[in-house]
Amino acid sequence: MQEKLREIQKNAKKQLENVKNQEELEKLRIELFSKKGALTAIMREMGAVAPEDRPKMGALANTVREELEGEFAQIKQKLNATAQEAKIIAEKIDVTMPGARRPLGKIHPLKQVERELCDIFLAMGFTVVSGPEVERDYYNFTALNIPENHPARDDHDTFYITDEILLRTQTSPVQIRVMEQKKLPIRIIAPGRVYRSDAVDATHSPIFHQIEGLVVDRGITMGNLKGCLEEFIRQLYGEDVKTRFRPHHFQFTEPSAEMDIACPKCEGKGCSVCKGEGWIEILGAGMVHRDVLLRCDINPDEYSGFAFGLGLERIAMRRFRINDLRLFHENDVRFLHQF
Numbered sequence: 173m174q175e176k177l178r179e180i181q182k183n184a185k186k187q188l189e190n191v192k193n194q195e196e197l198e199k200l201r202i203e204l205f206s207k208k209g210a211l212t213a214i215m216r217e218m219g220a221v222a223p224e225d226r227p228k229m230g231a232l233a234n235t236v237r238e239e240l241e242g243e244f245a246q247i248k249q250k251l252n253a254t255a256q257e258a259k260i261i262a263e264k265i266d267v268t269m270p271g272a273r274r275p276l277g278k279i280h281p282l283k284q285v286e287r288e289l290c291d292i293f294l295a296m297g298f299t300v301v302s303g304p305e306v307e308r309d310y311y312n313f314t315a316l317n318i319p320e321n322h323p324a325r326d327d328h329d330t331f332y333i334t335d336e337i338l339l340r341t342q343t344s345p346v347q348i349r350v351m352e353q354k355k356l357p358i359r360i361i362a363p364g365r366v367y368r369s370d371a372v373d374a375t376h377s378p379i380f381h382q383i384e385g386l387v388v389d390r391g392i393t394m395g396n397l398k399g400c401l402e403e404f405i406r407q408l409y410g411e412d413v414k415t416r417f418r419p420h421h422f423q424f425t426e427p428s429a430e431m432d433i434a435c436p437k438c439e440g441k442g443c444s445v446c447k448g449e450g451w452i453e454i455l456g457a458g459m460v461h462r463d464v465l466l467r468c469d470i471n472p473d474e475y476s477g478f479a480f481g482l483g484l485e486r487i488a489m490r491r492f493r494i495n496d497l498r499l500f501h502e503n504d505v506r507f508l509h510q511f
């Protein structure tokens with residue numbers, strides 16, 4: 173029996189040395205210590221041992237069992253540590269690897285320019301307001317001194333929802349809506365989309381953008397108009413750019429003017445950029461017509477004002493050297509990501 177015990181111990185030690193993982197260790201543990209295990213089996217043979225030898229055998233069996241248990245515990249710990257280490261290595265993260273980048277969107281070039289222009293006016297004390305794109309004929313035309321059948325409507329052919337409701341052809345109807353509220357003085361700009369039924373080509377689109385401006389207060393003069401718009405141009409194009417005002421006609425301003433900047437390429441001589449003109453038209457403007465003030469219930473003998481309107485697309489096209497208006501609306505991200 174003693175030999176058998178030693179044999180079991182020797183075998184077990186040998187097998188323990190070769191155990192590679194927890195599963196093998198567990199298998200070996202069952203083979204030795206479980207109810208059907210080798211050590212349990214040999215204890216059953218204790219009955220066959222002579223009574224005087226039993227205490228000695230019992231003690232030996234216990235020692236063998238304890239020794240083996242100790243070794244099992246040790247190996248188990250070692251295996252645990254190795255497994256932990258392997259896990260750490262397997263799960264290691266290289267924090268210097270580039271991450272998965274999400275594609276970032278960009279502000280549309282037209283919106284960029286709109287914001288830039290609005291910022292200039294905001295710094296001058298203007299407030300940004302907006303009006304409806306689906307507008308009443310009255311606000312888009314009649315209230316702006318363009319009655320039904322007036323030839324000025326020919327330039328503003330647009331899309332009608334009903335006889336009375338249309339897509340606005342200009343941001344000027346916002347002037348009327350603001351003045352009707354009569355919170356004087358007024359100093360607003362109104363950026364937004366406008367519509368005209370033009371055929372699409374490199375310089376025309378049925379949808380385009382304007383920024384409207386309106387100032388109404390006591391004692392506003394043409395001098396204020398010029399000062400404000402010249403300052404705006406300086407902020408936009410720099411101190412040195414030359415400007416001029418040309419007499420013009422709008423139904424809802426009197427007097428009216430268009431403002432040009434000297435062509436940045438030829439400085440007034442005429443070239444391909446300005447199509448031989450030497451000047452580039454930037455905006456339309458004028459003193460708010462008496463009749464328009466009256467229609468909004470503002471006393472023209474007490475109050476006066478100036479208004480202006482500019483097109484965003486042409487400014488943006490020059491800014492970004494874009495030569496085809498259609499690109500703005502095609503939503504090609506390869507194009508849009510360049511700005």
Ligand code: PHE
Nearest residue numbers: 342344422456457479480481
């Ligand atoms: N609304 C005019 C246009 O579209 C521009 C304008 C605005 C002119 C304000 C004078 C005053 O042509």
